Amino acid sequence: MSEQMQIPPTHPEDLLADDPLVIAGRAFRSRFMVGTGKFPSAEALRVALEASGAEIVTVALRRVDLTKPQTDSIMSVLDPKRHLILPNTSGARTAQEAVRLARMARAMGLEPWVKLELTPEPRYLLPDPVETLKAAEMLIQEGFVVLPYIQADPILAKRLEELGTATVMPLGAPIGSNRGVRTRDMIRIIIEQAKVPVVVDAGLGAPSHAAEAMEMGADAVLVNTALADAADPGGMARAFALAVEAGRLAYLAGLGPVRETAEASSPLTGFLE
């Protein structure tokens, strides 16, 4: 069979080099986004960011002090030349609160991009679909590039895409749970239907989880707790970066289907040869 299929072999580096992640018209080489919460020190965060190669880095507006970026333990580590600082609205309970936070960030000089996180309950930090939809509409009208954190709900994803969000960011599992892609079946549908990039966000606890999401065709992943909580955040960031690349490459190279049983080549129609 392989003798007949004369597809010229692609150099894997070419596959990846010609494959930017495009969000709202902006191209990124890295498909690995990193969150900045929960790290034990500014130094640990700096090392992890370096090792991750991430270009899109989220910061919680509740947490950072944008009036004093030079002394803030998170803001002081970020380099606006290398990182797109993506402010998130975590902790917001209503669309109004999220919109106020986004406006504040823009007024303080950040780019008008916002990761919309409407997490009204503090235990599992699950996203509120109703308020997220409302906030997305308001922010898009005000000219923000909106990246909403959502349940793995394919219809909600389409509704947000129609409103004009730049991505959808369905969760793999609750934030910080390290449980992996538990919402696999719904994320598969979201990826299949989406016209905007799909970023699997939350719950990815191991590089293999990130690779799994990327193999499924996710456009990017976002990871925070698994890095911040690792004994060596830098080492873990590098491991995730490799897994994201591996998963993407596998997706581009075309994965074979998964089968329950071994299969002979053509047991039913072999007689026709």
Next chain:
Amino acid sequence: MEAARVQHKDSGFAAVLDLWPKERVKRLIAAAGPEDVVRALSREQLTVQDLAALLSPQAVPHLEEMARLAHRLTRRHFGRIIGLYVPLYLSNVCTSDCTYCFYAVHSGSRGARRTLTLEEIRAECQALARYGFQNVLLLTGDAPKTTPLDYLAQAVAIAREYFASVSIEVYALEEEDYRRLVDLGLEGVTLYMETYDRETYAQVHLKGKKRDFDYRLGAMERAGRAGARRLSIGALLGLFDWRVDGFWTALHARYLQKECWQSAVAVSFPRLRQAPPRHPIRFPVGDRDLVQLMLALRLFLPEAGFNLSTRERAAFRDRLIPLGVTMMSAGSSTRPGGYALGEETLAQFEIEDRRTPEEVAEAIRRAGYDPVWKDFDRAFCEASDGGAGKVISKQ
């Protein structure tokens, strides 16, 4: 259940408490065997039976394992960070008579009684903001005539000019009163039940509105319904059997998590270390007891914040950091005017950890955690911009 609700019009949790009289809780704790502790440690979500086992003497040989689990759970949910806050005492005038408290009207305390003016509150806020604090807890005694709601509202409004997050620890309020403060930008409410044992409660609270057990018990439900984002509860350790009060505290936290699902519930572990002469401490709580209590509650409530005040010694506080603590106070004074005014007014209790805020932050860093000064933003609240989206100040 319905009948119970009717009987306790001031608190939904009172009906839960009725189901767990102290005899039943004590029996459950006493019945726990070593195998119950092992089972509790292997479960992802603990039952109340598991909680009782972990609070029982049978769990003592397992403290190290409990500590490891508590450490993991806390890190996973909160990360390797410790929030910093500072108390600001607005007044030490008190019309209640709680036998264990130096502020009590008949405590025999001779120190000066003082209620800060609005200008003095501002001066205190300025002094604390200079240390870098972004999270302040405003406290008063139990004296609604001296520190009425209007006064509290003005204090919250002033504090909000200086701090990202403002909380109160004052007498129990009505729901509409909490709502008024929340609308002004109040983030959190702290109110300790002191003890959940009705009998002990009646013995140590001799005077004032605070004698009304159910009204106080229902305060946090009212605060949650009013939109307070953080609800901090606790029993004053030393008033009653800590295992039983700890069990009830955990049930209260669980109840509030369901009832006020948009509020983050936190638990404090204030330990009564000294009391006025008329109040011998009948149930002293040792270091090992306090650690067991914290660990048992962490395993039962993985997502609850744990506050640790400067009532505890510096060295002991540092040891507790990896065991589930999420918030610590620092540089505290328990005297009104204790920061900017430098006055020797009557203190509520003696501070054990006298380190400066920066020294505490350094100790947190040494323990491998990032000290977090800011974890809220004025922009969350309507009051900051009247809804118009204007940024109030760039400083």
